[in-house]
Amino acid sequence: MVSRAERGLVADWFWTIDRLFLAAFVALMGIGLMMSFAASPAVAERLGLDSFHFVERHGVFLLPALAVMIGVSFLNARQVRRLALLLLIGAIAMMVLALFFGVEIKGSRRWISIMGISVQPSEFMKPAFVVICAWLFSERSRHPEIPGNLFAIILFGIVAALLVAQPDLGQTMLTAAVWGGMFFMAGMSWFWILLLGGLAILGFVSAYVVFPHVAERINGFLFGEGDSFQIDTAREAIIRGDWFGQGPGEGTIKRILPDSHTDFVFSVAAEEFGIVFCMVLVALFAFVVLRGLTRAGALQDDFTRLAVAGLSLLIGFQSFINIGVNLELLPAKGMTLPLVSYGGSSMIAVAITAGFLLALTRRRPENRAQPRPFFRAAESVAAE
Numbered sequence: 001m002v003s004r005a006e007r008g009l010v011a012d013w014f015w016t017i018d019r020l021f022l023a024a025f026v027a028l029m030g031i032g033l034m035m036s037f038a039a040s041p042a043v044a045e046r047l048g049l050d051s052f053h054f055v056e057r058h059g060v061f062l063l064p065a066l067a068v069m070i071g072v073s074f075l076n077a078r079q080v081r082r083l084a085l086l087l088l089i090g091a092i093a094m095m096v097l098a099l100f101f102g103v104e105i106k107g108s109r110r111w112i113s114i115m116g117i118s119v120q121p122s123e124f125m126k127p128a129f130v131v132i133c134a135w136l137f138s139e140r141s142r143h144p145e146i147p148g149n150l151f152a153i154i155l156f157g158i159v160a161a162l163l164v165a166q167p168d169l170g171q172t173m174l175t176a177a178v179w180g181g182m183f184f185m186a187g188m189s190w191f192w193i194l195l196l197g198g199l200a201i202l203g204f205v206s207a208y209v210v211f212p213h214v215a216e217r218i219n220g221f222l223f224g225e226g227d228s229f230q231i232d233t234a235r236e237a238i239i240r241g242d243w244f245g246q247g248p249g250e251g252t253i254k255r256i257l258p259d260s261h262t263d264f265v266f267s268v269a270a271e272e273f274g275i276v277f278c279m280v281l282v283a284l285f286a287f288v289v290l291r292g293l294t295r296a297g298a299l300q301d302d303f304t305r306l307a308v309a310g311l312s313l314l315i316g317f318q319s320f321i322n323i324g325v326n327l328e329l330l331p332a333k334g335m336t337l338p339l340v341s342y343g344g345s346s347m348i349a350v351a352i353t354a355g356f357l358l359a360l361t362r363r364r365p366e367n368r369a370q371p372r373p374f375f376r377a378a379e380s381v382a383a384e
Contacts, residue, residue: 013074016362018295024288025069025354028339031281032347033062035340039268040261042254054261054342061344065351072355073362077304080359084131087124087352094121095162110166122163122171123349126178127356129159130310133179137186138302152183169207169214170321170333176200177317182310186302221331233257234267234326238275245274261342263334266326281340282323289316295361304360311357315350 040054050056075083094112102109103118111118133155139148156179163172180196188196207214220228237253240246251271254260260268270278292312299305315338322337324330336346339354 009074013362016364017073017358018291018361021288021291021354021358021361022073024284024291025339025358026066028284029062029066031284032340033058035265035269036261036342038248038251038272039254039265040342043258043261046258057344058342058347061347065339065347068348069351069355069358072352073358075355075359076364077301077360080131080307080356081135081303084128084135084356088128088132091121091125091128092158092162094119095125095166099162099165108166108168110168117344120343120345122166122168123345124352125159126171126175126314127311127349127353129155129175130178130182130314130353131307131356133182134307134310135303137182137306140186141302149183149186149188152179167211169211170335174314174317174321174335176203178310178313181313182306185306185309217331217333221328228332230258230264231325231328231332234264235328237264237267237271238326241271241274243274243276245270245272245277248272259334262336263322263341264326265337265341266323270326285316285319285338288312292357292361308357308360311353311360314353 036055036058040058041051044051044053072080072083098109098112098121101112103111103113105111110122111120113119133152136148136152136155139146156175159175160172163169163175180200183192183196208218209215220231233253233256237251237257240253241251246252249272251268253271254268257264257267266278266281269281289312292308292315296305296308296312299308318335318338321330321333321335322341325333325335336343338350339347
C-alpha cells in the first residue's frame with residue numbers, strides 16, 4: 001500500500017486518482033477475460049482454429065490495454081488535449097486510407113492491416129473526437145472570437161462522412177449521439193436543437209432508403225422480416241439462462257451463435273451466468289456513466305466538464321446499443337460491449353477512453369470547485 005506521506009509520481013497518482021472509477025474499469029476487464037473463456041472457444045472451433053485462439057489473443061490485448069489506461073491516467077488536461085489531437089489526426093488519416101487500401105469484410109472497409117494486425121481506426125477516433133470537440137465547445141466561452149462551435153460542427157461533418165463512406169452507420173449514430181449530447185451541455189440554442197434534430201431524422205430516413213442492409217435490419221426489427229437467426233438465437237440463450245444461468249461452460253446455444261464472442265457476448269453471459277449476473281454487469285456500466293456525469297457536474301473548467309461528460313456518454317451509449325440489440329430492444333447492429341467483447345482495437349480504444357476519464361477526474365487544485373449547473377442549455381435559452 002502506498003502511504004499518504006510518500007511523495008512521488010506513483011504516490012501522487014494513487015492518492016489523486018478516482019479509485020472507484022479505476023476499480024470499475026478493472027472489473028469490466030476481468031469480466032471480459034472471463035467471458036472470452038466462455039464465449040470464444042466454440043467460435044474458434046467452427047473456424048478450424050485452436051479452441052483457445054481468441055482467449056489467448058484477448059489476453060495478449062488485455063495487458064497493453066491495462067498499461068495504456070494506467071499510462072494515460074497520469075496525464076494532465078493539456079497533455080490529454082495534445083494526445084487526443086495527435087490520435088484524432090492519425091485515426092482520420094487511417095480512416096481515409098482504409099477506404100482505398102483497407103481490408104473489406106462483409107462489404108465494409110473499416111479495417112487496415114498494420115504489420116499483420118487488423119486495426120479499426122474509427123475505434124481510436126471516438127475518444128479523441130470527444131476530447132477535441134469538448135475543447136472546441138469550451139473555447140466559445142473562453143475566446144468568443146474563436147468560432148469553436150462552427151469548428152466542432154465541421155469536424156463532426158468530416159468524421160460522419162468518413163464513417164458513412166465505410167459504411168458504418170452504427171458508429172455514425174453513436175458518434176452523433178455523443179456529439180449532440182455535448183453540444184446540448186455546452187449551451188446550444190433551440191434553433192440548433194431543432195435544426196440538428198431535423199437533420200438527424202433526415203439522415204435516418206436517408207440511411208433506410210439508400211442502404212439495403214439498414215432497411216433489412218429495421219424491417220426485421222419492426223416486422224420480423226428477413227434473417228433474424230442471430231437475434232432469435234441470442235434471445236433463446238438469455239431465456240435458457242434464467243436467473244442464475246446454466247453454469248460456467250455449460251451453455252449450449254452459444255455454440256451456434258456466430259458472433260458470440262463479440263456482438264452477442266451479453267447473451268452468452270446470460271445463458272451461463274444468469275440474469276442476476278447480467279444485472280451486475282449493467283450496474284457496472286451504469287455506475288461508470290453516472291459517476292462520470294456527477295464528477296463532470298462538479299468541475300469548474302468547461303473543457304474538463306464537457307470532456308468527462310462526453311467520454312462517459314460514449315461508454316454509456318455504446319454499452320446501451322450492444323445490450324439493447326441482445327435484448328431485442330434495438331435493431332441488429334454490430335457493436336462491441338466495452339472492455340467485455342473480444343476485439344483488440346475496441347479494447348485498446350476503450351482503455352484510452354478510460355484513461356482520459358481517469359486523467360481528467362484526478363483531484364487537482366484546478367479541479368476543485370463548488371458544484372455548478374451541469375446543463376447550460378436552459379441558461380442559454382433564458383438569456384435569449
